[in-house]
Amino acid sequence: MTSTITGTEVEARTGAGRRRVRQGIGDYAIVIFLLVLIAVFSMVAPTLFPTWSNFQAIANNQAVPAILALAVILPLAAGEFDLSVGATLGFTSVLTAWASIGGVPLVPAMLLGIVAGAAIGAINAFLVVKVRVSAFIATLGMGTLLSGGNLLLTNGSVLFDGIDEGLAYVARSRFLGLPLTFYYLIAIALILWLVLERTPFGRYLTATGLGRASARLAGVPTDLYLSAAFIGAGALAGVAGVLQTGTVGSASPSTGPAFLLPAYAAAFLGATTIRRGRFNVWGTMVGVLVLAVGVSGLNLLGAPFWVAPVFNGAALLLAVSFAAVLAGRGRRGSAGA
DSSP: OOOOOOHHHHHHHHHHHHHHHHHHHHHTHHHHHHHHHHHHHHHHSTTTSSSHHHHHHHHHHHHHHHHHHHHHHHHHHTTOOOTTHHHHHHHHHHHHHHHHHTTOOHHHHHHHHHHHHHHHHHHHHIIIIISOOOHHHHHHHHHHHHHHHHHHHHTTSOBOTTOOHHHHHHHHOEETTEEHHHHHHHHHHHHHHHHHHHSHHHHHHHHHHHOHHHHHHTTOOHHHHHHHHHHHHHHHHHHHHHHHHHHHSSBOTTOSHHHHHHHHHHHHHHTTSSSTTSOOHHHHHHHHHHHHHHHHHHHHTTOOTTHHHHHHHHHHHHHHHHHHHHHHHHHHHHHHO
């Protein structure tokens, strides 16, 4: 027997193919935009942008911001904001430098910064989960408190004299021409990807973010996973703070707040690509690259100093708007089904 394909079936298959193409383009729109940015800057500044030295500079400058961007996706995946991560980075940077200057050996000083970050996350979790304070208010207040702690430890001045030289070695040493901070970033990204995408923890954390009441009814201990998200974000911010001190060789009481906006911009850009509608590791890494390439290319072209924050702010607004549109389409699709 021979089968024939009707015109209706051909039209249906063609329509399905077009939908798959559109979905693929949508899933990787930010990746395509990144490639376009690289191509444009490479053509406009062929002797400056597409060079190994520029790639090294981007890897060196973006490792710490990228780690902080990975930190923020944990509470975001659980459906909450942590506005204290930038201040946590600044405080742990200052605390590590202060401890090192005070004679604390290298490894304990580094561990102090990371543990302090996790402790800050635990306090945030207690306020949000147990006291039921809004995460927005609790973490904003924590960030303000930490800025006061910076002033207390530094007396308003930059700490640099007496910091253990081993901290600079840990952060600034190079392997294959790239700083060690770049490899720390890749290792953290791989571990976080495995945890979020390949373990029950990641599934339950996502369920907590998608609908806490429904997840609770399904037996998910949502308070536990939300607490773990805040603690994990604080610990990663602590790692970023320690590496920031090692990278720049000093700690300023004003360090921290400037890292917050790019971190959230990268996270929300990441939620619009690869796994659209979900905060994910590799999408966030693409978001970091989009911001880094955009700012680097504009700076190489001689753009004024105010361009970087404008670019980051515009990227955040566009990413949040796009994410809201995707969420709205998802709700309408669910209702239609």
